[in-house]
Amino acid sequence: MLVFAKIKSVQQKIKSLKKGTSIGFVPTMGALHKGHLSLIERAKKENDIVVVSIFVNPTQFDKQEDLINYPKSIDADLSLLKSVYCDIVFAPSSKEVYADDVKSENFNFDGLEFKMEGKFRDGHFNGVGTIVKRLFEIVKPNKAYFGEKDFQQLQIIRNMVKNHNVPVKIVPCEIYRENDGLAMSSRNARLTEDHRKVAPFIYKTLKLAKLKFGIENALNVVHWVENELKKQPLLELEYFEIAEEETLQTIKNKNSKQKYRAFIAVFAGKIRLIDNISL
Ligand code: AMP
Numbered sequence: 001m002l003v004f005a006k007i008k009s010v011q012q013k014i015k016s017l018k019k020g021t022s023i024g025f026v027p028t029m030g031a032l033h034k035g036h037l038s039l040i041e042r043a044k045k046e047n048d049i050v051v052v053s054i055f056v057n058p059t060q061f062d063k064q065e066d067l068i069n070y071p072k073s074i075d076a077d078l079s080l081l082k083s084v085y086c087d088i089v090f091a092p093s094s095k096e097v098y099a100d101d102v103k104s105e106n107f108n109f110d111g112l113e114f115k116m117e118g119k120f121r122d123g124h125f126n127g128v129g130t131i132v133k134r135l136f137e138i139v140k141p142n143k144a145y146f147g148e149k150d151f152q153q154l155q156i157i158r159n160m161v162k163n164h165n166v167p168v169k170i171v172p173c174e175i176y177r178e179n180d181g182l183a184m185s186s187r188n189a190r191l192t193e194d195h196r197k198v199a200p201f202i203y204k205t206l207k208l209a210k211l212k213f214g215i216e217n218a219l220n221v222v223h224w225v226e227n228e229l230k231k232q233p234l235l236e237l238e239y240f241e242i243a244e245e246e247t248l249q250t251i252k253n254k255n256s257k258q259k260y261r262a263f264i265a266v267f268a269g270k271i272r273l274i275d276n277i278s279l
Contacts, residue, residue: 001082003089007097007138010090014051014139022047025141025168027132030054030091031071031186032080035176039145040084042173049087051139058094059104060127066272071186090139097134104130109159115248116241116263117152117274128153129160136168143169147176149183151261151276155248175275177203183275195268198234202266205229206277209240209262213279218242218251221262229266238265238272242279 004010014023024043028036032054043050054077061067074091081089094102104126107113113125136144146154158170176184181203182196191199205228212221222240229237242251245259254260260279265272 001078001086001089003078003091005090005092005096007092010051010088011138013088017049021049022143023139023141024050025135025139025144026050026052027135027144027146028052028054029056029070029186030077031073031189032077033184033186033188035147035149035184037080037084038176039147039173040081040086042171043143043145044085046171047143050085051088051090051141052081052086053135053139054089054091055097055131055135057127057131058098058102059130060124062122062124069190071189090135097131105133107160108163109156110163112152112156112159112248115152115243115250116239117265120238120265125153125156128156132157133160133164133166136166141168143171145171145173147173148276149175149185150274151245151263152248155246181207183273185273187271187273190271191268195234195271198232199268199273201232201235202264202273202275203277206262206264206275210277210279213242213260213262218254225262225264234268236267238267240264245278 024047026039026043040050040052056070058067104123107126107129109125118125146157148154154172161168161170178184180200182200205225209221209225212224225240229235241263242260243249245261251260261276262279263276265274
């Protein structure tokens, strides 16, 4: 496994690959867990080589405190990446990526950016678009793997690739969960013991919401979830929405031809957790 911190050196290595070598790319912010590894394993199966980036992207954080406290574990990450036979790791510094201009590009994601996460995390998706576009330009992958855990992000990237004619195939990957249902996340490591104990309530509620959505109207389901969360003093609901998968528009009237998904964001103490489920 080769590890690069400089754009020039990783580009040189990629250029030196035999013509026709297919590259699968998994962008991450490190603090790797089995959810990340599931993307890498999939990329490994579908490509000749796999490139993983580790970069805690400052421009996608709306709160400085969140950026500072984001977990970092580069040594453990590299061991995990070796264990799944990752070929190339690109782990640049912020200076390498942004020089002295730590700013996002302004994107138009056709309105996807104003929903859910976009409402609560100012500038987040411009930051995501900026770094993913930049990383795609550097790595030039054939395919890039994104988790449905961050479903809105996945749709934003698909939109960016389409509107900017970026020649990368975006591969969505299922949410990888702990045995108790909690969606794996680098942030889980920062939960207190008590918050960790109640956190599986989020997915349990999503599963019940899915059942209810089969027999009740969407508004009832939304109210039911809001009430359920009130019963958990350790969890604070930020939003619960049922939206069309493709456009992320909030559901109005159920249409049997549409695909819907339920999205949730919850604070467990200071830690913000998100999850979603296909309905
Ligand atoms: P992050 O390091 O949080 O930026 O995540 C890097 C990639 O891994 C993103 O595409 C995430 O959606 C994906 N990912 C994170 N957690 C999970 C999970 N539990 N299951 C599937 N994919 C995940």
